[in-house]
Amino acid sequence: MAQQLKYGLAVVSAALAFWVVYLVATTLPLEVQGVGAYQNFYFHVGSFITAFSGFFLGLAASILYLKTGNFKYDSFAAGVNEIALLFATTGLVMGSIWARYAWGVWWAWDARLTSMLLCWLVYAGYLMLRTSVEEPSTRARLSAVLSIFGCMIVLFVYKSIDWYRTQHPSAVFGFRGGGGFGPGIMYPVLLAWGSTLCLGILLAMVRMEQAEMSREIDALRRQVHSY
Amino acid sequence: MSAALEVSGVWKYYGDFPALRDIVLQVNAGSTLALLGRNGAGKTTLLRILAGLSKPSRGSVTIEGADVRREATRRKIGVLGHGISLYEELSAAENLSLFAKLYGVANPEKRVEEMLGRTGLERVRDGLAREFSRGMRQRLAVARVFLHDPEILILDEPFTALDDRAIAVLQSLLNEMHARGRTVIMSTHQLREALELATHVAMIQRGQIVYAGERRQEMLDDTGWLYRTYGEA
Amino acid sequence: MWTIAAKDLRSEFRTREAINASLAFSITILVLFSFAFDPENPDIKIDELAGGLLWMVYSFAAALALNRTFARELQNDCLDALLAAPIPQSALFLGKTLANFALLLAIEILSLAAFGIFYHVNVLEHLASLLLVIVLGTWPMAAMGTFFSAITVNLRLRELMLPVMIYPALVPALLAAISLTGGLLHGDPLRVDDGALKILVSFDIIFTSVAVILIDFVLVG
Numbered sequence: 132m133a134q135q136l137k138y139g140l141a142v143v144s145a146a147l148a149f150w151v152v153y154l155v156a157t158t159l160p161l162e163v164q165g166v167g168a169y170q171n172f173y174f175h176v177g178s179f180i181t182a183f184s185g186f187f188l189g190l191a192a193s194i195l196y197l198k199t200g201n202f203k204y205d206s207f208a209a210g211v212n213e214i215a216l217l218f219a220t221t222g223l224v225m226g227s228i229w230a231r232y233a234w235g236v237w238w239a240w241d242a243r244l245t246s247m248l249l250c251w252l253v254y255a256g257y258l259m260l261r262t263s264v265e266e267p268s269t270r271a272r273l274s275a276v277l278s279i280f281g282c283m284i285v286l287f288v289y290k291s292i293d294w295y296r297t298q299h300p301s302a303v304f305g306f307r308g309g310g311g312f313g314p315g316i317m318y319p320v321l322l323a324w325g326s327t328l329c330l331g332i333l334l335a336m337v338r339m340e341q342a343e344m345s346r347e348i349d350a351l352r353r354q355v356h357s358y
Numbered sequence: 359m360s361a362a363l364e365v366s367g368v369w370k371y372y373g374d375f376p377a378l379r380d381i382v383l384q385v386n387a388g389s390t391l392a393l394l395g396r397n398g399a400g401k402t403t404l405l406r407i408l409a410g411l412s413k414p415s416r417g418s419v420t421i422e423g424a425d426v427r428r429e430a431t432r433r434k435i436g437v438l439g440h441g442i443s444l445y446e447e448l449s450a451a452e453n454l455s456l457f458a459k460l461y462g463v464a465n466p467e468k469r470v471e472e473m474l475g476r477t478g479l480e481r482v483r484d485g486l487a488r489e490f491s492r493g494m495r496q497r498l499a500v501a502r503v504f505l506h507d508p509e510i511l512i513l514d515e516p517f518t519a520l521d522d523r524a525i526a527v528l529q530s531l532l533n534e535m536h537a538r539g540r541t542v543i544m545s546t547h548q549l550r551e552a553l554e555l556a557t558h559v560a561m562i563q564r565g566q567i568v569y570a571g572e573r574r575q576e577m578l579d580d581t582g583w584l585y586r587t588y589g590e591a
Numbered sequence: 592m593w594t595i596a597a598k599d600l601r602s603e604f605r606t607r608e609a610i611n612a613s614l615a616f617s618i619t620i621l622v623l624f625s626f627a628f629d630p631e632n633p634d635i636k637i638d639e640l641a642g643g644l645l646w647m648v649y650s651f652a653a654a655l656a657l658n659r660t661f662a663r664e665l666q667n668d669c670l671d672a673l674l675a676a677p678i679p680q681s682a683l684f685l686g687k688t689l690a691n692f693a694l695l696l697a698i699e700i701l702s703l704a705a706f707g708i709f710y711h712v713n714v715l716e717h718l719a720s721l722l723l724v725i726v727l728g729t730w731p732m733a734a735m736g737t738f739f740s741a742i743t744v745n746l747r748l749r750e751l752m753l754p755v756m757i758y759p760a761l762v763p764a765l766l767a768a769i770s771l772t773g774g775l776l777h778g779d780p781l782r783v784d785d786g787a788l789k790i791l792v793s794f795d796i797i798f799t800s801v802a803v804i805l806i807d808f809v810l811v812g
Contacts, residue, residue, distance in 0.1 A: 249762050256752075259752065260746075260752065263748050263752060264745075267372060268812065276809055280805060283801055291767075350375035354375060411811065432677040437671070440668060441667045444669070446602075448601065456598050457672070457676065460594060462677070
């Protein structure tokens with residue numbers, strides 16, 4: 132059942148991705164900013180939305196873990212946060228490529244970029260913490276605390292962002308409505324988001340199963356040592 | 359007699375591994391319980407849960423009917439773990455008065471001097487802990503545990519690390535505790551010392567209690583008896 | 592809470608290991624910065640860089656000092672004795688935070704004087720406001736530092752993990768403090784409606800509360 136779901140997600144993700152590429156290649160006008168750069172914008176946005184969905188799910192799972200002590204939530208948080216970090220990375224990289232053409236630089240110290248990088252660092256710290264604690268219960272507890280704390284930091288940064296100047300086009304879905312783009316791009320953005328989301332769910336599922344399995348292995352190892 | 363400490367259905371998991379499995383234990387007020395078991399059987403894990411230093415995954419520990427993590431309950435417990443829990447940069451008297459304050463001991467100065475006297479440390483009361491010999495540090499650690507006159511004393515392997523003089527001090531304090539109807543729970547390898555003091559014995563094996571009851575004469579006569587009877591070969 | 596803070600400070604003043612090392616370290620960084628740009632060059636406007644420089648020094652020195660905070664409890668298993676004592680974990684946390692706060696403030700005020708002398712910056716013009724900003728910026732360093740020390744205390748890579756986790760968490764506060772300090776050293780008075788001041792104050796309040804709530808899960812599990 133889970134296996135079929137994974138295959139299904141892979142197929143849907145690939146199909147949607149091809150669809151976006153097809154749309155970009157055939158119907159959408161090429162913007163003046165540059166060839167080959169504008170196109171990845173769709174996946175850039177999609178990646179970030181997937182990443183943030185992941186971080187929030189991770190937050191929810193971490194709170195549930197601390198409340199219930201059920202390790203399922205810990206594995207879920209681990210899988211989801213890790214994959215969200217992966218998508219944040221691809222989002223940053225694609226954004227950087229886009230920025231090279233749109234702004235002429237690979238990186239700009241703009242508030243939104245800086246805070247995204249900060250978010251990336253917070254969750255990179257989360258993964259480092261996970262790898263450096265061996266005992267599963269302690270690992271689950273400490274990383275749940277860090278996940279909650281990290282998410283609060285990221286939220287705080289986003290709240291305080293209005294105070295800093297930003298040159299980034301405002302969010303496509305939005306706080307400030309509309310963004311700097313025409314309505315025509317919404318369609319491929321949604322498709323790209325669907326594609327990355329399916330891929331994200333698939334990868335998170337795999338990672339979650341691995342987390343469950345590694346906990347089982349750890350328990351067996353302890354069992355053996357107790358004789 | 360009423361139960362001073364009651365453990366009901368306690369499980370402790372490390373990940374998926376159950377380090378403690380359905381521990382049920384009642385320790386009556388005034389008894390001295392020796393907790394026996396091999397290394398890794400779960401003695402320290404259980405004692406840490408009893409002392410409120412760790413939370414059980416399931417089940418509960420109550421002391422005189424109240425949860426062990428409540429502050430009023432913690433005031434009644436004294437814990438001596440593997441480490442000596444002393445600050446190297448504080449003097450003997452400062453170490454003790456720190457804990458006297460944390461435990462809200464009435465008339466702390468007098469109590470601190472009294473415990474320094476009991477453990478033979480009054481001459482070095484202003485010496486820093488890091489300058490002390492091993493035995494002196496151990497006696498200071500013992501003084502710290504008895505400082506607030508706990509109703510329940512939890513000792514993890516008390517006799518393993520101590521030198522002769524510290525053991526003598528500890529034994530006299532324990533006997534005095536016992537005479538005053540206080541409860542003592544200790545885990546130990548040193549069967550003879552522990553069994554001489556104990557009124558009750560509990561044996562834990564791979565996270566489960568395999569024997570809990572009064573100390574019997576057979577145990578004193580032959581220290582291997584318990585392991586042969588209730589343990590595995 | 593005060594008992595814990597007093598205990599930590601007394602231990603620290605006996606050895607002065609954290610304060611001496613951090614102070615020497617911050618002076619060293621100040622000297623190194625003078626190689627990064629020429630302080631005698633009139634084209635370089637030091638007072639525009641000053642806020643950033645100062646807080647860089649502070650945050651480096653803080654990481655050095657904070658690594659000690661729970662490590663001291665680890666020696667001899669002191670942390671267990673404190674956790675067994677009938678005090679709430681939040682009092683333990685706040686007590687240690689207070690001690691770190693006092694320690695960091697002492698280091699910072701001394702290096703502020705060194706900074707003023709080395710870089711010809713007039714730190715006295717708005718001294719009261721400047722001290723207020725330093726206090727507001729140092730509190731989160733102490734609180735977050737103590738919180739993350741509690742998380743990392745039992746890890747193998749404790750000394751490495753602390754800076755990795757603490758700097759990203761402190762960035763909002765540091766940014767605000769840098770901007771406020773820069774303004775003050777430039778000669779502008781502190782305004783109550785300054786956005787950075789609001790951010791700094793709300794960061795202090797929000798994250799101290801979050802840390803107090805979460806510390807129970809960190810310390811006892």
